[in-house]
Amino acid sequence: MRFRTESSPHMIPAHSVGGVMQQVQMALVPGTLAMAWFFGWGVLVNVVLAVLFAVAFEAAIVAARKRPVMTTLGDNSAIVTGWLFALAVPPLTPIWVTLIGIAFAIIVAKHLYGGLGYNPFNPAMVGYVVVLVSFPREMALWPAPDTLSDMSLGLGQTLQTVLTGSLPAAMDWDAITRATPLDAMREGLGTGRTVSEITASPMFGSFSESSWEWIGNFFLLGGLYLLFRRIIHWHIPVAVILGVAIPAGFFWILDPDSFASPAFHVFSGAVIIGAFFIATDPVSASTTPLGRILYGAGIGLLIFVIRTWGGYPDAVAFAVLLMNMVAPTLDHLTRPRIFGRSRRGPPPGDGHA
Amino acid sequence: MNPTLTDIIRDGLWHNNPGLVQLLGLCPLLAISGTMVNAIGLGIATTLTLLLSNVLVSLIRNHARPEIRIPVYVLIIASIVTAIELAMNAWFHGLYLILGIFIPLIVTNCAIIGRAEAFASRNSVPRAALDGLMMGLGFTGVLIALGALREVLGQGTLMANAHLLFGEWGHGMTLQLYPSEHGFLLALLPPGAFMAMGLLIAAKNWIDSQFEAEPAPSADESATESETAPDNA
Numbered sequence: 001m002r003f004r005t006e007s008s009p010h011m012i013p014a015h016s017v018g019g020v021m022q023q024v025q026m027a028l029v030p031g032t033l034a035m036a037w038f039f040g041w042g043v044l045v046n047v048v049l050a051v052l053f054a055v056a057f058e059a060a061i062v063a064a065r066k067r068p069v070m071t072t073l074g075d076n077s078a079i080v081t082g083w084l085f086a087l088a089v090p091p092l093t094p095i096w097v098t099l100i101g102i103a104f105a106i107i108v109a110k111h112l113y114g115g116l117g118y119n120p121f122n123p124a125m126v127g128y129v130v131v132l133v134s135f136p137r138e139m140a141l142w143p144a145p146d147t148l149s150d151m152s153l154g155l156g157q158t159l160q161t162v163l164t165g166s167l168p169a170a171m172d173w174d175a176i177t178r179a180t181p182l183d184a185m186r187e188g189l190g191t192g193r194t195v196s197e198i199t200a201s202p203m204f205g206s207f208s209e210s211s212w213e214w215i216g217n218f219f220l221l222g223g224l225y226l227l228f229r230r231i232i233h234w235h236i237p238v239a240v241i242l243g244v245a246i247p248a249g250f251f252w253i254l255d256p257d258s259f260a261s262p263a264f265h266v267f268s269g270a271v272i273i274g275a276f277f278i279a280t281d282p283v284s285a286s287t288t289p290l291g292r293i294l295y296g297a298g299i300g301l302l303i304f305v306i307r308t309w310g311g312y313p314d315a316v317a318f319a320v321l322l323m324n325m326v327a328p329t330l331d332h333l334t335r336p337r338i339f340g341r342s343r344r345g346p347p348p349g350d351g352h353a
Numbered sequence: 354m355n356p357t358l359t360d361i362i363r364d365g366l367w368h369n370n371p372g373l374v375q376l377l378g379l380c381p382l383l384a385i386s387g388t389m390v391n392a393i394g395l396g397i398a399t400t401l402t403l404l405l406s407n408v409l410v411s412l413i414r415n416h417a418r419p420e421i422r423i424p425v426y427v428l429i430i431a432s433i434v435t436a437i438e439l440a441m442n443a444w445f446h447g448l449y450l451i452l453g454i455f456i457p458l459i460v461t462n463c464a465i466i467g468r469a470e471a472f473a474s475r476n477s478v479p480r481a482a483l484d485g486l487m488m489g490l491g492f493t494g495v496l497i498a499l500g501a502l503r504e505v506l507g508q509g510t511l512m513a514n515a516h517l518l519f520g521e522w523g524h525g526m527t528l529q530l531y532p533s534e535h536g537f538l539l540a541l542l543p544p545g546a547f548m549a550m551g552l553l554i555a556a557k558n559w560i561d562s563q564f565e566a567e568p569a570p571s572a573d574e575s576a577t578e579s580e581t582a583p584d585n586a
Contacts, residue, residue, distance in 0.1 A: 100537070130539055134537050
């Protein structure tokens with residue numbers, strides 16, 4: 001009888017890159033639909049435009065680098081980059097802002113560094129930060145959650161707003177936009193009001209807050225699906241959420257009047273989508289188990305610090321980019337012990353090694 | 354070993370450009386290049402300093418003992434910069450206020466002490482002067498390119514505030530290319546300066562590689578030229 005022998009590797013990876021990215025896209029669907037439910041057509045328009053731009057830029061730059069275009073597009077990573085970017089920007093973002101952000105994400109953050117697998121920074125977050133610091137006015141225009149606003153935009157009006165950058169006649173930005181809960185909390189605390197006063201004020205509105213919570217819940221659902229399919233590991237999301245909640249809880253217990261509750265911090269803004277979809281980017285995140293925990297905890301802590309004492313209401317993108325810088329060092333310092341060896345190198349008592 | 358005069362010019366302006374190749378003096382280069390007028394102002398001040406410090410260092414090159422040469426260079430450069438600072442304060446007060454700390458900081462620009470140590474202390478006065486002028490012009494060129502790029506992207510203008518440098522008729526030199534509220538703010542911020550600088554260096558390397566692709570014409574020629582050059586050291 002003849003035994004068939006094969007050379008290594010013997011463990012074939014269960015997922016291709018393209019397959020992983022497809023799973024991520026599927027996991028993004030519930031959260032995206034929830035956002036569209038609350039914020040209107042703009043969310044879907046943004047996603048479609050950003051994905052189209054991302055694929056177009058990816059094809060163009062890959063062709064310019066003389067690499068196989070179809071193979072690279074087949075890894076679907078540009079689609080995820082565009083999609084995450086679209087979820088980060090306000091729903092009625094003008095088309096040229098999306099174009100510039102995606103151009104930076106794909107060309108500068110991804111392909112100038114060598115393409116997928118070589119980028120030290122999360123491309124979608126680089127694109128978002130570029131437009132966030134460059135166009136503060138456009139990035140501040142979050143519409144009120146749809147159920148609250150009397151004047152909701154139809155698909156045609158949304159397209160017109162996104163393409164031209166100005167609202168249809170008889171509407172103005174003041175009527176349809178509204179501070180996000182994080183904005184309101186930040187400004188309220190800045191003017192010396194207490195947390196309970198801010199959350200009680202009509203401008204804040206419990207429904208406005210709960211719409212963000214529902215969006216967070218649906219992204220959580222997608223994140224749990226990714227965990228279940230073992231696309232991501234539990235370390236980073238858990239560490240990010242605890243990294244926000246523990247310092248927030250500590251300060252909240254000390255002084256509940258000037259610090260928002262941990263639940264508010266975790267479910268407002270982008271912590272959930274950041275923890276499950278952005279921080280877990282396999283390229284730019286840490287890769288060892290302990291490294292992942294430290295990486296996630298660092299992101300969480302930075303989110304809390306920048307939100308509380310920094311210049312921006314939300315900080316997921318900044319926190320992720322800052323920790324991206326640390327990730328290679330974390331990997332180096334937290335290398336797991338190789339089986340059969342001590343932590344310092346050769347196994348004890350192995351004289352000739 | 355001694356470079357010919359054409360080599361000095363070519364090195365300063367292109368092949369050994371302090372901004373694009375030596376990457377010296379990056380701090381003022383990145384901090385001041387927000388607008389073209391600032392860039393020109395700082396470029397002129399730096400060029401003057403380089404020219405004068407190279408001449409003075411070259412003059413004393415046979416008298417300063419090697420053990421104390423660096424402090425002597427620093428003293429010379431600091432005196433020159435102080436004089437230039439006072440002159441700018443007197444004649445270009447508006448620009449002086451904008452450039453602020455970066456004029457005194459020319460003292461610490463490593464391009465200047467670098468040229469004093471690497472070139473002026475080993476060459477005759479005319480050659481040192483030419484080197485200082487060309488290095489200064491090369492630095493100014495990079496400053497202006499960076500300033501123009503960042504100003505156009507960031508606020509849609511060219512030569513804004515030109516009256517600070519050129520007097521009253523400078524008001525007419527400002528070009529408004531598009532409304533400033535659509536400006537790309539990142540270009541004016543420090544990260545934008547680094548990115549624009551990276552793009553400029555990439556452009557320079559790309560241009561070099563285009564020329565290198567052609568057969569190099571005069572490699573032997575320049576070698577023989579530099580051999581026959583008079584030894585001035």
